[in-house]
Amino acid sequence: MEFQLLVNAAPLLGKALLQTLLIALVSITLAFTIGFVLAEISILGGRTVGFLTRCLTEAIRGVPLLVFVFLVYYLLPRMGLYIDTMYSGCVALSVFFAMYVAEILRGAFRAISKVQSEAGLALGMSNWKVQTIVLLPQALRIALPPLMNLAAIMIKATSVVSIIGVWELTLATNELVMRTMAPFTFFLAALVMYFVLCYGTVRCASHLSKRLNKSQRS
Amino acid sequence: MLRPRAASQLRGSNVFDWSIIVRSRADLLDGVVLTILLSGIAGALSLIGGLVLGIARIKCRGFVGAVLTAYVELMRNTPLLVTLYLIYFGLPMIGLELPTFGSVVLVLVLQHVVFVSEVLRGGLLSVPLSQIEAARALGMRPMAIFRIVQFPQAWSASVPALIGALILLVHDTSLGAAVSLVDLTMAAKVISQRTAASFEPFVAIAVCYSVISWLLSRAGQFFERRARIAR
Numbered sequence: 001m002e003f004q005l006l007v008n009a010a011p012l013l014g015k016a017l018l019q020t021l022l023i024a025l026v027s028i029t030l031a032f033t034i035g036f037v038l039a040e041i042s043i044l045g046g047r048t049v050g051f052l053t054r055c056l057t058e059a060i061r062g063v064p065l066l067v068f069v070f071l072v073y074y075l076l077p078r079m080g081l082y083i084d085t086m087y088s089g090c091v092a093l094s095v096f097f098a099m100y101v102a103e104i105l106r107g108a109f110r111a112i113s114k115v116q117s118e119a120g121l122a123l124g125m126s127n128w129k130v131q132t133i134v135l136l137p138q139a140l141r142i143a144l145p146p147l148m149n150l151a152a153i154m155i156k157a158t159s160v161v162s163i164i165g166v167w168e169l170t171l172a173t174n175e176l177v178m179r180t181m182a183p184f185t186f187f188l189a190a191l192v193m194y195f196v197l198c199y200g201t202v203r204c205a206s207h208l209s210k211r212l213n214k215s216q217r218s
Numbered sequence: 219m220l221r222p223r224a225a226s227q228l229r230g231s232n233v234f235d236w237s238i239i240v241r242s243r244a245d246l247l248d249g250v251v252l253t254i255l256l257s258g259i260a261g262a263l264s265l266i267g268g269l270v271l272g273i274a275r276i277k278c279r280g281f282v283g284a285v286l287t288a289y290v291e292l293m294r295n296t297p298l299l300v301t302l303y304l305i306y307f308g309l310p311m312i313g314l315e316l317p318t319f320g321s322v323v324l325v326l327v328l329q330h331v332v333f334v335s336e337v338l339r340g341g342l343l344s345v346p347l348s349q350i351e352a353a354r355a356l357g358m359r360p361m362a363i364f365r366i367v368q369f370p371q372a373w374s375a376s377v378p379a380l381i382g383a384l385i386l387l388v389h390d391t392s393l394g395a396a397v398s399l400v401d402l403t404m405a406a407k408v409i410s411q412r413t414a415a416s417f418e419p420f421v422a423i424a425v426c427y428s429v430i431s432w433l434l435s436r437a438g439q440f441f442e443r444r445a446r447i448a449r
Contacts (some may be wrong), residue, residue, distance in 0.1 A: 062428035
């Protein structure tokens with residue numbers, strides 16, 4: 001372990017870490033939004049729409065993330081969208097994980113007893129109101145811990161977009177290793193950084209789920 | 219300015235060219251075989267290792283237990299790709315020359331041992347303590363208790379999650395392409411470099427991976443039904 005090398009590379013690694021964080025934030029936000037819309041569509045839409053969204057979810061979940069990243073990377077220019085590689089990676093990550101978000105939210109909505117929405121309808125609320133005032137807060141409470149875990153998984157998954165050439169922590173580390181021939185130093189440093197990010201998120205998730213359960217019981 | 223390019227795009231490359239896939243089916247088949255081989259070997263090894271690690275995490279307390287927990291947390295919270303790079307580029311530096319296939323298997327096992335152990339640990343802990351006490355009261359030996367009472371129930375409880383882990387493993391093998399292992403994903407890269415068709419090979423391998431995942435989940439449902447008899 002050459003400590004001096006690490007000190008010299010610290011600014012670069014810091015910049016790469018920020019880039020990873022940026023990619024993670026953008027994709028997590030997008031994934032949660034798309035996933036939420038998808039879940040609502042499949043719940044509120046009829047049987048056909050539900051079936052179609054299920055098919056989409058299953059199709060995308062059957063494919064490895066790396067392959068999906070490549071697909072999006074090559075598909076977007078074909079559709080006439082010439083965007084930066086970083087955004088293409090973000091789009092791939094967010095669409096891929098949106099399917100998981102949708103699945104979690106759908107499960108959360110299903111976990112709420114049907115009596116709740118029936119009571120809401122009996123009180124004369126519109127479908128929309130039942131959805132937003134009665135069901136959504138409860139569903140979010142159920143779904144928040146698994147969604148946080150998914151966020152941690154997404155932070156880990158940002159490393160995959162380095163393969164299509166997005167400059168972030170993994171690619172930066174790789175370049176540093178090629179230049180300095182010190183694989184242990186830099187890859188271990190990268191591992192530590194990823195670990196801190198993901199473990200922090202996971203701890204937040206477990207803390208959150210404990211608190212939410214506490215409020216549920218009383 | 220933009221119009222002509224868009225039009226030529228439509229005429230030129232927007233058509234899905236099936237012939238590329240048909241022509242390079244040998245490469246794709248080789249890739250499928252290697253991916254299945256890789257997942258088979260890594261899956262079997264991580265199942266065995268995961269069982270050992272899962273039992274060790276239940277039995278071991280104190281220092282060893284803390285080390286095992288630390289390992290599990292470390293592996294769960296770091297990206298597989300970086301671990302792969304660390305092993306692939308790091309081991310030769312300390313004089314251990316592994317072939318690419320070997321190092322990819324090693325990394326996959328290192329990572330998936332953890333997932334499998336978590337699943338099996340949950341399964342083992344889900345067996346009520348009263349049953350184990352009852353077995354002990356009947357005078358069964360510890361090995362017999364594990365083999366006859368504890369393990370079958372734990373197994374049938376964890377089959378669905380194990381199949382999920384196996385599908386994840388198959389998907390993770392695609393990262394082998396990052397270190398130029400000629401699996402399914404690398405086959406697509408090779409084809410796209412040879413034919414200059416970027417999109418078609420990736421659609422083809424996406425379909426391959428989907429079919430493999432679907433078959434595995436169907437097999438999982440079958441095994442789940444069979445394993446339920448034990449309950």
